[in-house]
Amino acid sequence: MALFLDVKYVNLVSSQLPKITKKNDYLWNVRCPICGDSKKNLNKMRGYIFRKTNDLFYQCHNCGIGLSLGNFIKTLDEGLYKRYVLERYSQGEGGKSNFKAPTFEFKPVRFDKVSKNIEYENAQKLSELPSDHYCVKYAKSRKIPKEFYSDLFFTPKLKSFVLELEPNNQKEIVDDDRLVIPIRDAYDQIVGISARALSSNKLRYIALNFSENKIYFAKNKINTSTSVKIVEGAIDSFFVNNCIACGGSGLMATAELIEAKEKVLIFDNEPRNKQIVDLIQKAIDKNYSVVIWPIEINGKDINEMIVKGLSIDSLNDSIERNTFFGLEAKLKFASWRKC
Ligand SMILES: [Zn+2]
Secondary structure: OHHHHHHHHHHHHHHHOOOOEEEEOOEEEEOOOOOOOOOOOOOOOOEEEEEEOOEEEEEEOOOOOEEEHHHHHHHHOHHHHHHHHHHHHHOOOOOOOOOOOOOOOOOOOOOOOOOOOOOOOOOEEHHHOOOOOHHHHHHHHOOOOHHHHHHOEEEOOHHHHHHHHOOOOOOOOOOOOEEEEEEEOOOOOEEEEEEEEOOOOOOOEEEEEOOOOOOOEEOOOOOOOOEEEEEOOHHHHOOOOOEEEOOOOOHHHHHOOOOOOEEEEOOOOOOOOHHHHHHHHHHHHOOOEEEOOOOOOOOOOHHHHHHOOOOHHHHHHHHHHOEEOHHHHHHHHHHHOOO
C-alpha cells in the first residue's frame, strides 16, 4: 500500500509546492524547494517526484539532490513528515526505509488511460507546429501520414525531454534536436521512444526503453486474430497494415513477445547486406513467414519505397503477395539474394 500512501502525501504536501504539475499518475514536476531552482527564470522546474517500483522519490536535475519521499517531505514540513512516518509504521513499514521488500506485489487497478495531451517543456507535438517548421518538413519528406502527427514530437533537446519523461534516466544521451516517436503501453503511458536525428549526427536513431519489460511500437492497436506484420523502424510501420516495429531489439525477438495467428517478418530489401541476409535465413529456418521483396520493387526499405512513389495500398498488396514460409520461402530467398 506504500504507493497509495505516498501519492496521498504528495497531495498533502503539494500546497507547499507552487506550480506543481502532475505529469502522469506517478510523476510530478516542481520548482525545486531545496535549491530554489533558477532565480532568474521563475518558470524553471527541474525537480521531479517519480515512481520507482512501489515507492515515490524526489530528484532535482539542477542541484542533483535525490531523496526518498519521506525525507523530501521532511525538508518542507516536519509535522507532516511525522504523520507520514506514523502512517507508514501503522502499515507495517519503516518510514525511513523505503526499500522494504513487498510481501506481495500490489497492483492498483487502473480504469483510466493517461492523457495524451500532457504539455512538455522540451517537446512539441508535430500537429501543433507550423507547417513550415523543419521537423514537420522532415516528416513530410518521409511521407509520414498526417493522421499520426498528433502523437509525434519535435524536441530541440533530446536529453532534456528524456529527463521529463523519465527523471531517473542515467543514460548518456545527446541533447540534440530530434523527431521523437513515443512508444506507449496499454494505458497510453510513454514507456520508451525512438528518436530520429534531424541534424547531422552519427547516431541517426536512438531507441530508449523506460520500462522493465520488452517493448515494441504499434501505431494503432493490433489485431492478433489475423496476420501481424513486424518491421524494424517505427517510421516504416506507419505505412503497413496491422504492423508493429521492434525499434532495435530485432524482429525475431519482438515476434516472440506477441501471440498472433500469423507473424510476418519484414526485413529491408538489401540482398547485398550480409547481416540482413543472415537474419532472413535464420527466420526462415525457424519457420517464420517472411517477405521476400520482388526484383521490380524500388527502394531498400519500406519508407524509401513510399518516398520513391509506391502507394500505401500497393505496398500492402506487395507485402501480401510476397509473404512466404518454409520451402517456398527458401526458394524465393535463394533467388532474391542473387539479385
Ligand atoms: Zn534542486
